[in-house]
Amino acid sequence: MKVERIRLRNFKCYGDADLGLERGVTIVHGVNGSGKSTLLEGVFFALYGSKALDNRTLDDVITTGEEEAEVELAFRHDDVDYRIERHLKLRGDRATTTKCVLETPNSTIEGATDVRRKVTNLLRMDAEAFVNCAYVRQGEVNKLIHASPSDRQDMIDDLLQLGALEEYRERASDARLGVKTVLDGQRDVLEDLRNQVDQKEDKELHERLNELESRRADIANEIENFESQRENASETLEASTEVLERHEETREEIETLEEEIETLRSKINETERKRENASETIDERKSRRDELADERETITAEIDHANESDGDGDAIGDDDTPESIELPQALESTADVEERIDALEGRDEQLRDDLETLRVEINERSNEKERLETEADEFESEATQKREKATELESKIADDENAIDEREEKLSTLDERIETARERFEGSSIDFGDAADRRETVAEERKAVVSELGDVAAEIKAVESSIEEGETLLAEGKCPECGQPVEDSPHVNVLEEKRETLSELEEKREALEEEREELDERIDRAETLREAERDVERLSDNRQNVAQLLEEKRETLSDRRDRCEELRETADELESEAEEKREATDDIEAAIGDSRSELGEINGTRGDIRAELEDLHRLVEIDDEREEIEREIENARERREDWQTMNDERREQLSNKRDRKRALEDEFDEQRVEQARERKRSAEDYLEKVDEKLSTLREKRNEVQNAIGGVENELEELERLRERLESIESRCDDLESLYEEAETLQATYGELRAELRQRNVETLERLLNETFELVYQNDSYASIDLDGQYRLTVYQKDGEPLEPEQLSGGERALFNLSLRCAIYRLLAEGVEGTAPMPPLILDEPTVFLDSGHVTQLVSLVESMRDLGVEQIVVVSHDEELVGAADELVRVEKDATSNRSELERGEPPEIALLGSD
Template sequence: MIINTLTLKNFKSHKNTRINFDGNISLILGKNGAGKSSILEAISYCLFKEFNGKKIDNILRKSKEEDDVVKDMNVTLEFTHDNIDYKLERGRKGKQSKVKLWQKINDEYVTKFNGDKEVTRDIQRILQLDSKSFLNAVYIKQGDITDLLDKNPAERKELIAKLLNIDSFETAWNEIKNLQDIYRKKIEYNDNELTKKDTIEEEKESITENIDNNKKKLEILIPEITKLDKLLKEEELELSKLENNKVKYDNLLKQKKMMDSNLETRTNEKDDHEKKLEQIKTYEQEIISLEKDVKKLPYLEELKEKKEELDKNIEKINENEKIINDIETNIKIKEETCEAHSNRESISKELEELNTKKEEFNKTYLEYQKIVTQINEKKDNVARIRRELQQASEDATELFGQYFNSPESIERTVTDEKEKTEHFIDTLTDQINKNTNEISVLRNDSENIQKSLDELKHTKDICPICQSKISADKHEELSNRYNEELVDISLRIENLEDSNKSQNKKLDDKREYLEKINSIRIEVLKDKNNVFKDLSAEIKNLEGSLDEYSGVKASLDEADNQIKELENKRKTLEEDDKRYYFAINKLKELGSKEEYLEENNRLNEKNKVLKAKCHDIVVRYAVGDDLVIQIKHLRDKEKRFNMLKGSVQDKESTINIINNLTNEITSITNELNNTEEEIKSIEYDQNTYDKKNKTYTSNKEELEKKKALKIQLETENNKDTEIISEYDKELEKLKEKEEEQKNLKDYTKLLEQLREVYSKDGVQKRLRKNVEPLITKETIDIFNNFDFDYTDMTLDEDYNIKLYNKNEELDTNMISGGEKIVVALALRLGIAKVLSKNKTDLLILDEPTIHLDEDRRQRLIGIIREINFVPQMLVVTHDDEMETLSNNIIKIKKENGISFIEE
């Protein structure tokens, strides 16, 4: 499979990205988090709907802007397989998923399949691989190469099992164990349920016996109920006749009682109204006596009103006389204080003019004080800046050992010294890093030599590397050579570490010196120097402007003295001025004197008329001095008079009521006599009725008991019948469960056999054994493409690699770092070729240099460059050093959360 183009729309951080894959190697380059790995995930999603996370929303681009609405998402992949071109599109439109596969026929894409299941099934048919096998075949994940190098045999074996999908059998082996546990619990549950069978059968037999007993009781009970029911009907008919006579008798007694009560009520009402009529006759005599006194009341009340009005008028005349006196007094005060008021007004105007002049003088004086303050503040700033510049010059002199007379001279020295120091620091840093890298390589070599030396110590006449026989001299020679190499490496490491220690001390000193240089803020010093010059010029200008303000203080003092003198004069006139204003305001408040005199004349005339009217009433009705008491006494008589008149008005209606009641009493008496005669004519005996009723009630209760017993027995039988039905159903279920139990036990045995087949010693072992020679062959073929000087290579069942060179057998610990990487890469590619059945057209490397040191990284880059047996490679990396691998470099960048290809 060769990928031609990939288009991502709203997939993860990619808004609209189209990638063309040209040439043998395409390098996808970008910083961590830029969206590189999303491209690989898009390929996996498009082919097999495989992506990180459980929900498809996780791969839908998240918008950060309100106007950036994300509704659709799709990935389009154009690829070639077996010389046939295909186009595959997978995504989501709204809430609906969409999948479509095209095949190119006669230079045009023709729809092949629509729908998730159909397309995925056809992709697996085209590639002849399922999703996991395909990804393991073409996709080398981060750390795969280093894991094959560094893991121990058991871990390496487990890793390769996962790549070959053999681990799925281990998963199945574990899942079968879970199934066995489930079925064992089911068997245990069924065993427990089946123990209920005997109990249910015993209870069913007991309930059946109870039903038969109840049926026998019902055969006796039903005829008894029929006989008793017939007797009750006869008694009920006889009792009904007696109850009819009882109802008539009781109704007539109630009527008689009501008539007696009504007759008594009407007789009492008649007596009450006759008493009321006698009282009315008494009231008529009293009304005649009261009427003569009541007629005088309106005239006495009029007299009272006239007297009250006369008193109010006299009071008003006195108030007006007092106001007239107040008006005359305030007119006199106004005339006495008028001159003092005029003088005070004149002084106030003069003071207002003087205060205006004083404000002008004061404003000018404040300007003068402000200039003096500005001069003092600027002089303080000049002194402070002079001290700061002098201190900076002294600090620079102390640091550089020379005298400076200006910020410009300091700037020139700082620039030169900074450039020299930074260059020296870079040189020292490069040398230290170079020494550190060399130390790392030497220590790695030392470990390998020490390992070989340790293996040599455990042998006498056999080479620990090739396992061939060697002489004692050769053994000693190898041992001495390894020891000498270890000593040389140790001395070299010690020299390099001493050199780094010395250079680190120099580096610290230079960094401290550079830090002091950087602490000198040249621009700040230059700004302060300019401020110093500007402030000095401003002070000179301000001091020259002070001549304009001479004599201002004397004019201000003279104005203050004049104001104080006039204010003293105005104060002596203040009391008379207050009296003047009080009189003016009082006169305005009181009003016109003539109006009050005119009102008094009018009130005096009115009083003469009122006095004459009062005298006339007193003489005519012989009114005494206690007018109020007389009026109160007459009002009480008037109330009594009105009340009596109301009572007398009811006289005629009372007479009519008495006549009506007399007639009604006569009628009730006649009806009562007739009712008493009718009661005597009815034949009714209470004792006979009670005896019959008691017999009937007793028989009825007996019948109810027997009926209740019948219902109880029938209900018990119905419930018992239902229980038996349920027991029959339960027994049927238990019978089915017995059959199920037999099947479960047979299936459990089958699962045990399957688990044994899927175990590590079963199909897993056979698959590993079958695939090992294939992987070995492919690994050797790939390794031989790199032209190393080895005659053979073998892999054991734990995938430990042995290399052979003439008569020597070497493991991976005995070969160089570059050879190790080639071996690991060859093994990984060999696995890929076995998985893809030798159709390895595509290889994807995800961050292949991650976790590798500098030496291994450089060697791996060189090895990848030499791979020529894979038609297409996609390499994802953040390592800029890998740009030399390819001319087709796809640089991924992310801005504002959106990934794109940088042009």
Template sequence: MRIKRLKIENIRSYKELDLSFQDGVTVVSGVNGSGKSSLLEACFTCLFGSKTLDKDFVISDIIRKGATKASITLEFEQNGHDYSVEQFFRNDPEKGRASNTGAILRRDSEILFDQPTRTYDAIRSLLSMDEEAYRNCVYIRQGEIDVLINSKPKDRQKMIDDLLQLGKLEEYRERASSARIGVGRHQKDTERRIREVDAAVRAIEDSNPAERLAELRTLSGNLEREIFSLNEKRDRALSLKEETLKKIAEFRELAARKTSVQSQVKELAEKKDRAYLQIGSAEKSIISARNAREGILDRIRETRSGHGFEDGDLEVILSGIESGERSLRDRMSGISKNRAVLEKEQSNLAESLAENRKQLGELERSVSQGKEKLAGLQSEAEAARARIVQLEEKRSSVIANLEPLGLTVEKLDNIEEIFDLVTDQQKNLHGKEKELTVKLSEIQERMKRSGDLLSKGKCPTCMQDLKGSCIEESTAADSQKAKELQAEMAALKKKQESLDSKLGRVREARTYRNDMETAGREIKSLEDTIKGLEKVGTEYRSMIADYDKRKEDLSSRRSLIEESSGGLQGRIQVLKQELEASEKEHATSMKLIEAARKVRMDLLESDRIRADISQTEERISGLREMISIFDSQIAEKQESLREIDSRSGGFDIDKLQSLLRDYEEAFGVISSEIERLHKERESVSKQAGMLENELRRLEEQKATLGRLNNRVEYLNAIYADAEELEAMYMRIRSQLRSNNIGALDTFINEIFAFMYTNNAYSHVRLDADYNLTVFEKDGTSLEPRLLSGGERALFNLVLRCAIYRLLSLGVAGRQAGLPPLIMDEPTVFLDRGHVNQLIKLIDMMRDIGVGQILVVSHDESLIDSADHVFTVEKDPVTNSSSITAK
């Protein structure tokens, strides 16, 4: 695999980047925090998507602050094809949520996959490793260089086995073992099933189902013939029973008709009696009505005589009286209306007068309150103007305080950017100080070890005199370098003190800026308040003048109302007297109308009684005719009774009922016997059906037994194949592990010998469990974790490069097309001597055919030895990183 191009949008500190890569060694340099490692993380994330993030990070951590979307595109060449991977991300800065919205894999510009999960699986297959293997072999991340050495033996064995694809063989062996166990379970289940089916077959055959079925079929035929004979007997009994029932029904119908006719005769006699009673009652009511009518006529004559209208037409008289009454009522109504109008007008004048007094009082209070409010507004405006003068003085004081700080009011607008810039410079100095501290600590540790050796005078290994040796020279060089680093740290501290002082002045200026802004906002608010108060004051003055004018109008109107009210009272008194006279005359008319109406009602009542008498006489005549009809109907019904008695004499009901009981008893006995025979035949049929099912089941069980025997033979063959396959995977895995351990041991010692020439160590041993042991030249064994910090870091690089070299050869010795070898800050724990060894290691990897090596470092030696150099810089104002190629 050869990386060709990386494109970034809104990732980490990169707003936008388009970077091309060449073959050879490429070093990415720059100060701490500039964004060097972000390039390597972008390549890693583009290949494997969100799988690269561990539990302490989320997708939103890799997206540039404030951005809503981001993307990474990585172009590379593999096996003669051009590939590109694109990862797309979406972010919600307010909620802090982000997601991997898309992933596209292209080959030779043609889309292969456009979904994150499928793209991840394709990349893993293409590189023959997942993100974990990539981290452990290809991508040596900052701070993770000694993961393999510090791991437990079992974890180290799993990691290296997975890198060398041996984990697949173990997975296949486990699958074969699971298959073998599963086949064994099926064998046992099938053998148990054979035993069960064989026992069932023998049990059925022992019961002789065919012979028993023939016996039951003979018995069923005999029962069928007996049932047929009994059905014929039952039908004859049923015919005789129905004939007897018809005769009984005819007798009962005649009896019912006789009872009905007798009831009708009785009902007609009762109606006849009721008619005679009604005639007597009607004759009595006629006598009573005639007496009542005579009394009413006497009362009419008395009333006419008492009120002077005994002669003449009553309706004409009543009409004249009612006409006079209506005229009086109309006159009274007119007087009442005129009086009500005048009284209403007088009431309105009184209400207007009271409302006038109320309005005058309210206007007096409103004028007084308006004047008080106007005085308060003027006082409040004066207080606001005095506060503005105080704030202007405070703002002038702030401006005067800015001059000693070297700032102006205009510069305060950019004070936040100045603060961020100074803060970033301070962080850079802290990072540089930490870096110098680490270097000084390593030099001092190395000087201490060298001092211990020089104090002994001779090398404890070769017993040579150390005076004038390279150790003495390197100690002197380290001492000089330590002085230079201390001087550089002293200069850094002075810069830090200067920056701290400057940061304090900037913080003070931020306070002044806040005071200026607060005072400005308050002045603006007070000026707006004054304008509002002046506007309200003008409105109050206008309102008071308007109230004074309204008071004058109300006083004039009150005088007019009092004059009008006096004239209305005299007119109301005159109308009252006229109404009293009309009411007396109207009462007399009403008495005459009441008497006339009473006479008219009595006349109507007399006419009604006369009509009732006439109707009652007609009703008596009708009742007498009905009695004659009832006599005729009774005679007809009695003739019908004599005819019914004649027809009923030909039936002997007791004999018919006795025959019916005999026929019903015979029918019941025969039906019971038929039902019993049916049940017996049904039982025989069920038994025959059960035997038929048992015979069918016997055939099915025999067929099942044959299939199960065939299945056992098939499972035995499968079980043997699974056993052989499991053993084969174990042999292949063991052989490949042995081969890989031998090859890896050879590569580790080759690189180790190349790196540690003229050193105290002789070789490294890798055992079958991937345990590593370092041997000194005198044969003493040493665990790698007991090496010094720089030697341990370098030894880890040797192990990583040996694994990378083995993977690059592939299983059959061909190039597997691995990604470039990537190292992130590999010199962090290395002194100058070990850095030179690292450069030798990089050269060796390049010489054995590693096409691309990417290194992130600010070490000058690595930069000088690189084929290509990219320099990363970060703008402290925009917080954006950029890259230039040297």
């Protein structure tokens, strides 16, 4: 696999980054915290999504202050091009994936889960395997060495896909145990079935079935005999019942005829009473008709009299008004009355419209009056408020003038304090603004002096110790330098030389202490002047703030004066407008009085019209009632005639029913009825007894039939048990065979895993020694031993074994890198030609390495490239690694925006591996 291009937008510290990667060794270089590792995290996240985030969440990868992020990765795998694109978006407090697409030459895969599954299948490793093999993340360089042997075994087995064989072996073991459990259960079932079959066969079911069937036939014959006799008794009962029912029907018909005869007599009498009542009603209605005629005549005369008293009686209303209405002269008919009503209602409608118009005018003028009065009150109230606000502003104007005087005085005081602070630099060699730099420079000089003073003190201590030791040897008669006898020794005078050296070192220490004290005084002076600079800066900021506040207060004072004058002018205008409104209300009040007078006249005219209308409506009611009375009289006459016809028909029906009753009474035979009752009682007694007997026999037959069914069910159950017994025996044979096969399969998977692990251990040990030899040529280590449980042992040149944890920090880190590279080579050889390995990625591998070990790391990187690793990406801040680069990418972070930017650099012409 080869990474072609990685593009990031709003991903952590990257705003917008686009980088293409080539074959060979690519060094991503930059200072710590510049965002180098984030670039590789983007590649890892593009491949595996949220599984690459450890314990972090999706919202952690979106740049602070942004709501969306995008990651795009293009790579080539097994000579096929692929592209992954992931988009994230903040929704509230959580980030979600809005787009996740993997484009292949043949299809497009969507969805985070499906894309991760496809990538895992392509690379033959999930996210955990990826970081254990190809991606050495920052701080995890010693991960394999610090792991326990069992954890290391699991990691490497998973990478070499041996875990699948263990999974298959466990599955085979589970299957074997499952088959054993099922087999034991089936054997128990088999034994139980055999016992059940034996119990059924001991019951002699066929002989018992024959006995029950013979008994059932005898009971059936007896039932058939009784049922024949019961049928004869039923026929006798049916004939007797028919005679009695006919007798009952005749008797009921006679009773019905008697009731109907009585009913007809009652109806004839009732109808005659109705005819008499109808005659009385006709007389009453005629009397009411005459009363209504008299009332109508009286009302008509009153109306004519009223019209004659008003004038000629031809119109209602003033003669000189266009609304006068012509009225009919006579009120002889209902049509005349209705015509006069229509005319009066029309006039009333006109007056009502005029009345409504006046009311609307009065209402509108009243509303206008209230509106004007309200506006006048509001104008006066607003004028009062504005005058009160003007008074408040005048008070604030006085406060503003006092505040301006105070701030002008404060500005003067600040100017004096600033000038006093600047005067502290007069006569000093440090210019204003340079105190901080001068202090830092002097502090660096002091640091060098203190360091040198420490070295001198250590030398003095060493010389004093040497002198003391030499004096002790000299007192014993030995040479103070070589420890040999003093006689003829050329080194006897060495103590004097050391004392001179000690004196020189003490003089140098005194000079350095004096220089340190002088530097301390210079640092104090610089610190004092730096404090003066801070005072000037602080006072200048205060002066600027006070000046700004003073300017704002002056502007506020001017605005308030203008506002105060404007408020008083507005108050005068409002009072003038209020006076105009009140004058307008007086004119409106006079117009309202005139309209109300006219309203009263119209109401009086309408009262006269309504009184006459009431009399006219009564005439209409009288005419309607008279017509109704005429109809009632006619209806009553017609009903009397109908009732006469109805009674004639009823009398004829009454005669016919009396004739029918006499005929039925002649047919009635009491002796025949008594004989039928006797036969019926005898038949009912026999049927009651024979039914009890038949019921008893049927119950016995059912009992025998149930017993036969039970025996037949047991026979069927016996046959089913025999069939099931045969099936279970066959199944037990199959399960025993399957158990043996599962046992064999379990052993085969275990042996295959052990064999493959041993072969991989041998190959990994060989590759690890080859890699380690390249790194540690001519060094103190001879070889590495790797046992079947992946326990590692390092042997020194003298054959002494060491645990990897006994190595120094740098050697342990380099050893672990060698192990990771050996595992990478093993996996590459194992799948060569089918699924090429992903790039080898090293994130800050020099964290635990000194300069010498960094050189060995460069050798390791070069060796992996020479062994055919197509693409190696190393992230580091170490300049020494730059020499191993085929491609150099520099990462810098903008201090203002806190965003990282990429820049492709030129690699050096000579790699560190080949330099002297």
